[in-house]
Amino acid sequence: MPGEKQSAVKYYVGVDVGSASVRAALVDGFGTVVAHAERPIQIWEPQPDHYEQSSADIWAACCSVTKEVVRGVDTSRIRGLGFDATCSLVVVDKQFQPLAVNSEGQNHRNVIMWMDHRAVSQVKRINATQHRVLNYVGGAMSVEMQPPKLLWIKENLPESWEKVGYFFDLPDFLSWKATGVTARSLCTVVCKWTYTSDRGWDDSFWKMIGLEDLVKDKYEKIGNHVLSPGEAVGKGLTPDAAKDLGLPEGIAVAASLIDAHAGGLGVIGADVKGHNLPCENQPITSRVAMICGTSSCHMGVSETPIFVPGVWGPYFSAMVPGLWLNEGGQSATGKLIDHVVRGHVAFPELEAKAAASAHSIYTYLNSHLDLIKKSLPVGFLTVDLHVWPDFHGNRSPLTDLTLKGMVVGLTLSRGLDELALIYLATIQAIALGTRHILEAMQAAGHDITTLFLCGGLSKNPLFVQMHADITGKPVVLSKEVESVLVGAAILGACASGDFASIQEAMAKMGKIGRVVQPNHEHKRFYDKKYEVFLKLVEHQREYRSIMSS
Numbered sequence: 001m002p003g004e005k006q007s008a009v010k011y012y013v014g015v016d017v018g019s020a021s022v023r024a025a026l027v028d029g030f031g032t033v034v035a036h037a038e039r040p041i042q043i044w045e046p047q048p049d050h051y052e053q054s055s056a057d058i059w060a061a062c063c064s065v066t067k068e069v070v071r072g073v074d075t076s077r078i079r080g081l082g083f084d085a086t087c088s089l090v091v092v093d094k095q096f097q098p099l100a101v102n103s104e105g106q107n108h109r110n111v112i113m114w115m116d117h118r119a120v121s122q123v124k125r126i127n128a129t130q131h132r133v134l135n136y137v138g139g140a141m142s143v144e145m146q147p148p149k150l151l152w153i154k155e156n157l158p159e160s161w162e163k164v165g166y167f168f169d170l171p172d173f174l175s176w177k178a179t180g181v182t183a184r185s186l187c188t189v190v191c192k193w194t195y196t197s198d199r200g201w202d203d204s205f206w207k208m209i210g211l212e213d214l215v216k217d218k219y220e221k222i223g224n225h226v227l228s229p230g231e232a233v234g235k236g237l238t239p240d241a242a243k244d245l246g247l248p249e250g251i252a253v254a255a256s257l258i259d260a261h262a263g264g265l266g267v268i269g270a271d272v273k274g275h276n277l278p279c280e281n282q283p284i285t286s287r288v289a290m291i292c293g294t295s296s297c298h299m300g301v302s303e304t305p306i307f308v309p310g311v312w313g314p315y316f317s318a319m320v321p322g323l324w325l326n327e328g329g330q331s332a333t334g335k336l337i338d339h340v341v342r343g344h345v346a347f348p349e350l351e352a353k354a355a356a357s358a359h360s361i362y363t364y365l366n367s368h369l370d371l372i373k374k375s376l377p378v379g380f381l382t383v384d385l386h387v388w389p390d391f392h393g394n395r396s397p398l399t400d401l402t403l404k405g406m407v408v409g410l411t412l413s414r415g416l417d418e419l420a421l422i423y424l425a426t427i428q429a430i431a432l433g434t435r436h437i438l439e440a441m442q443a444a445g446h447d448i449t450t451l452f453l454c455g456g457l458s459k460n461p462l463f464v465q466m467h468a469d470i471t472g473k474p475v476v477l478s479k480e481v482e483s484v485l486v487g488a489a490i491l492g493a494c495a496s497g498d499f500a501s502i503q504e505a506m507a508k509m510g511k512i513g514r515v516v517q518p519n520h521e522h523k524r525f526y527d528k529k530y531e532v533f534l535k536l537v538e539h540q541r542e543y544r545s546i547m548s549s
Helices: 003-007 055-070 120-128 132-136 146-156 158-163 170-179 186-193 203-208 238-245 259-267 333-342 348-354 360-370 378-382 416-444 460-470 484-496 504-508 519-546
Strands: 011-017 020-027 033-040 078-085 089-093 162-171 287-292 296-302 312-316 324-330 384-389 406-408 450-455 474-479 512-516
Touching: 011 055, 011 170, 011 259, 011 484, 020 055, 020 450, 020 484, 033 055, 033 484, 055 078, 055 170, 055 238, 055 484, 078 170, 078 259, 078 484, 089 146, 089 170, 120 146, 120 360, 132 312, 146 158, 146 162, 146 186, 146 348, 158 162, 162 170, 162 186, 162 360, 170 186, 259 287, 259 296, 259 450, 259 474, 259 484, 259 504, 287 333, 287 416, 296 416, 312 474, 324 416, 333 348, 333 416, 348 360, 360 378, 360 416, 360 460, 378 416, 378 519, 384 416, 384 519, 406 519, 416 460, 450 460, 460 512, 460 519, 484 504, 512 519
Parallel strands: 011 078, 287 450, 450 474
Antiparallel strands: 011 020, 020 033, 089 162, 287 296, 296 324, 312 324, 384 406, 474 512
């Protein structure tokens, strides 16, 4: 932009902490990502189902990527900073130093990751209470939420428990590091900790599950000061944090969001005029934002609370202020596709051929499927191959973490064709799982017409087309592939005061790119696939019943 217009440009920084990496983006007031950077972070898996990280490693990565995206920019134009992160549990002592979440006493490993399933027995006991707060998590708490993890620490690591000063959800830890203020986001405490926007904490729940210690100090350890997402935290960036991040001292820092919710914010409110979509001129309650990366989340909003069995929520104002949020999810999607592809005997051949053609392994697999389909539509290649995708348990709508993955239709063939087919069947299974979640939401009262996809898997055209065909709904892709980062930047924009509301910022900064329509001629085939899909879990439960009798 020349001259006067150039001087008026305002920027916002969004920082996203995913499962395996930290990313940052410099975003302008129109939602355009001007600069982007990424850095990996470490994951420890000391035993099965235990996943740990380091808050120091994560913060160092946040600083590195933020400095990179603002390099060469006039920082006086940067108006606000927003964070999102996975809903992992950070544990620190009274001096805010890291505390071990492991029996080895390794204090630097002070984060229990969202996907950690160590607290199985604890969550069973919590769910057995049938306490009223469970109505707001689909009727049953997930092992991925924080109360079972807190109970596990108390029961298994008494030394750490005695020394604890604060438990943070990772998004709140980041806003504390930036501002020195221990305020929590309404998003994290409502979605993962059982806080409610009208009643706050429920003393009877914590006492009933054996965590009465948290009530005694008026919830100081888990948060007694709660802010709405996008609200300015404290006095902005502290001098130390400003130096670490390469940003000006005092710029606005927003109350944060969980990563999936930031993705929802980045796409669900976009202006869709002129795209001939069923959600045009309809409230955003007709949309579901699907954030698909390592795992997938399905975010739907409503004007009144809708209780969906097996789907988290309703959570008031947890993503969009004034609206109730329901959140479906699949615990392993990108991780599952990687697991299936990389574990196949033909993977070395795939890797070599993809490298030789200068394509990613998934672009190569998509091309290979086009070669072997002959006259059939690609999706029809799996007529005899079916996958149940719950290799890491079912989050929604069955809320059964004991369910296992299934594959029906294997042969003795070991080549690249077979790898491509199991890859396709896995993607279809994930899309069928999405259909299962959407049907549960619709049966409870949601009216969903359009899917809005973002996250790493939305870059895969096969994944996107299968979701359109299998759900029968158009899929909208955002103009900016990094919608989660745009969502985080929207928070910073709101904290700066440059927008009157999150809704205004969503409409201005969320832009749609491509629309993928379902092929309705394939409906009969996918209806049959869905029928088989539901039979698979019936059979799994039946044979487990036989074996346990």
